[in-house]
Amino acid sequence: MEDPQAHRVWDTALGQLQLQVTRPNFDTWLKDTVGLRTENGSFIVGTPSDFVSEWLSAKMGPVIAKTVSGILGRQVTLGFQVVAPQGNGNGNGHGTDLPPLDRTPSIASVISSPAAAKKLNPKFTFERFVVGDSNRLAAAAALSAADQPGAVYNPLFIYGGPGLGKTHLLQAMAHRLASAQRQALYVTSEQFTNDFVTAIAQNRQDEFRRRYRCPQVLLVDDIQFLAGKDRTQEEFFHTFNDLHGDGCQVVLTCDRPPRTVAGLEDRLCSRFQWGLIADIQPPDEETRLAILQSKALEQRIDITPEVARLVADRAQDNIRELEGFLNRIAAYASLTRSPITLDIASQALNALTPPTASSPPSPEAIIEGVARYFSLPLAAIIGPTRAKPIAEARHIAMYLLREDAQLPLKVIGRLLGNRDHSTVIHGCRKVSTYFKTPKGRRQLAEIQAQVRNSH
Numbered sequence: 153m154e155d156p157q158a159h160r161v162w163d164t165a166l167g168q169l170q171l172q173v174t175r176p177n178f179d180t181w182l183k184d185t186v187g188l189r190t191e192n193g194s195f196i197v198g199t200p201s202d203f204v205s206e207w208l209s210a211k212m213g214p215v216i217a218k219t220v221s222g223i224l225g226r227q228v229t230l231g232f233q234v235v236a237p238q239g240n241g242n243g244n245g246h247g248t249d250l251p252p253l254d255r256t257p258s259i260a261s262v263i264s265s266p267a268a269a270k271k272l273n274p275k276f277t278f279e280r281f282v283v284g285d286s287n288r289l290a291a292a293a294a295l296s297a298a299d300q301p302g303a304v305y306n307p308l309f310i311y312g313g314p315g316l317g318k319t320h321l322l323q324a325m326a327h328r329l330a331s332a333q334r335q336a337l338y339v340t341s342e343q344f345t346n347d348f349v350t351a352i353a354q355n356r357q358d359e360f361r362r363r364y365r366c367p368q369v370l371l372v373d374d375i376q377f378l379a380g381k382d383r384t385q386e387e388f389f390h391t392f393n394d395l396h397g398d399g400c401q402v403v404l405t406c407d408r409p410p411r412t413v414a415g416l417e418d419r420l421c422s423r424f425q426w427g428l429i430a431d432i433q434p435p436d437e438e439t440r441l442a443i444l445q446s447k448a449l450e451q452r453i454d455i456t457p458e459v460a461r462l463v464a465d466r467a468q469d470n471i472r473e474l475e476g477f478l479n480r481i482a483a484y485a486s487l488t489r490s491p492i493t494l495d496i497a498s499q500a501l502n503a504l505t506p507p508t509a510s511s512p513p514s515p516e517a518i519i520e521g522v523a524r525y526f527s528l529p530l531a532a533i534i535g536p537t538r539a540k541p542i543a544e545a546r547h548i549a550m551y552l553l554r555e556d557a558q559l560p561l562k563v564i565g566r567l568l569g570n571r572d573h574s575t576v577i578h579g580c581r582k583v584s585t586y587f588k589t590p591k592g593r594r595q596l597a598e599i600q601a602q603v604r605n606s607h
Contacts, residue, residue, distance in 0.1 A: 155189040157486055162187025162197065164483040165219045167476025170315075172215060179340070181208055183273070188233060195220050195228045198235035205232035223483055272338065275450075276323035282446050284439030287317060290430040294403070298325040301334065301369045301401035305428040307392075311406040312432030313561065313577050315472035318405040322371045325403060329369055336369040341377040345384045365394045369401040375424075376406045379415030389420055396423070408574045434561055434573060440464040440474060447475050453482045459497045466501055468560040469573075477501060512557050513603050515567055521603030522549045534569045547579035548599060551587070554580050556600070 162185070170178055185208075186198040197216075199205045208216065209232060217230050278298075283291045290310045297308045310318055322338065329336040339347075344364070351360035364370070370391075378385050395402055406413065409431070410424040435443065444460045447453075455463075455478075463481070467474040484500035485492045513521075523530045526545040533546050546568060553564045554576070561573035568576075586592040 155187075158187040158189045158195065160187070160479070160483050160486060161190075161195070161220065161223055164223050164476065164479040165216070167472065167479050168219050168223075169216065170472055171470075171476070172219075173212070181212070186235065188235070190224075190228070191231075193228055194231045195224070196231040196233055199232050200234070202234055205234060208232065223480065224487065272323045272326055276320045277327050278324045280446065280450070281317065281320055281324055282439060282443045284435055284442065286433040286435045286439055287312075290318075290321060290432050293428055293430050294321045294325050295328075297401055297403060298328040298369075301329070302399040306396065307402040307404060307424060307427040309404050309406065309410060309424050309427065309429045310432065311409055311429070311574065313407060313434065313469060313573060315470035316432045316434065317471055318432060319373055322373055322403060322405055325369070326371055334369060335367045336371060337364065337367040338371040338373070340373045341375050344372065344388065345378070345381055348384050348387050361391075364391050367395075367400065369403070370395055371403045373405050374407070375404045376408065376413050376416075378420075379413050382417075385417050385420055389417070389423075392420070392423055396426075408578055412574070412578060431574070434469040435471065437461075437464055440467070440471075443471060443474060444478060447478055451479075451482070453478065453492070455481075455492050455497075456494070458494045459492055462494060462497055462501070468562075513552075515553055515557055515559060515563075518552045518557060518603050519549050519567065522552065522599060525599050525602045534567070536569060544583075547583045550576050550579040551583045552599070552603065556603070 165187070166182060166185075169182060173182070181204055184200045185204070188196040188198045190196070195217075197208070199208065209230070213230055217228065220230070221227050278291075278295055281287075281291060290312075293305050293308055294310065297305050310321060312318055326336050326338045347360060347363075351357050378388060392402060404424060409429060410416065410421045413421070441460050441464050444455070444463055448455050448460075459481070463474065463477045467477055481492060481497045481500045485496050488496065490496050519533060520530060522528075522545055523533050526541065528542060528545055532542050533549055535542075537543075549568060550564055553559045553567065554561070559567075561576045564576045565571040565573055583592075587596045
């Protein structure tokens, strides 16, 4: 029997776990779980199968326990219990009964009816997508492509940072196509790759091609993960050509524009630019407040305008984080049996940020410190030049402005020569990989020391 309080605590935990694990892992192992109850110092999580329970316990147990304990404000252990799935539509919709390529849970969902659409997140519909200046083009294009597949914007390429609504739009299209009884295949690029590798191993390439080249609409999430996978890219190239040549709609999402995805073949990049490229920017304050109001009404959470503005100010770049903060505040108020006041909301959010002995460095100190470390003029780092030594120093400045100063992407881009947020994301990711190496960690410490001297 589910406890409403445990359900809300788990919703908050899921919001935080989404930021800590890869999306394929979240979708495969966590998405269909529920919070059941708290008993004898244990928090019980409902899962759809023993296999999922065993995997979560073995692979993610400590991370989940730490997350739930942080929300509850006390140490708890985890327990798992298999519960009946909420719905099970089958939906292959090809007119022939294709067996799965393997026995592992698949993220790929062929949608051809409202019943089959139960595989999708029921909240990810067009009606629940809050439209603002930052996402208006992408939302309008997705709706048009869903209503007239293959006729307009083909392919449709939607890009933007994490947590801005790309998956929401993609699944909203799948829901709309299902209601019109059109065949649509929704899949992540990681699942496409896994299915392709499995098909080769099992000598079932023909079945793989029937599955991926039959739907009227192919929806592929996170296409950037095809980068560097040469054989998979070749297979996707032919899949794309077959579908597009037959007038089928192809919709792709990515975390950056196609031309900036390193490791993506030129011929694929060229085809991705045939149709419409639409970006989703971080939402402005009005859009963030509208999203909060929508989420609060949906979950029956009563928040004041002051609380809404506090949350909107804390989560400026990520809608998923915005919802996670709202859930955390609601859970904190419920656990302390308090109304959601500005003070209670501040306490709930401040618990996420451990106190530090000193204030974060100023943006000016970071940029000056990086310039001094690399013996570069300040104007070079904020200027237009893309020479390699200057670009590398600029990427490090982006990383420190993001990680140490906790600035929004838009602000970082503005400080460094009015660059767009996708450029900032790319720069941060590039140097974050280097800073995980021993040499990179030493250099990072040296640069941070230089920044402190400028602070």
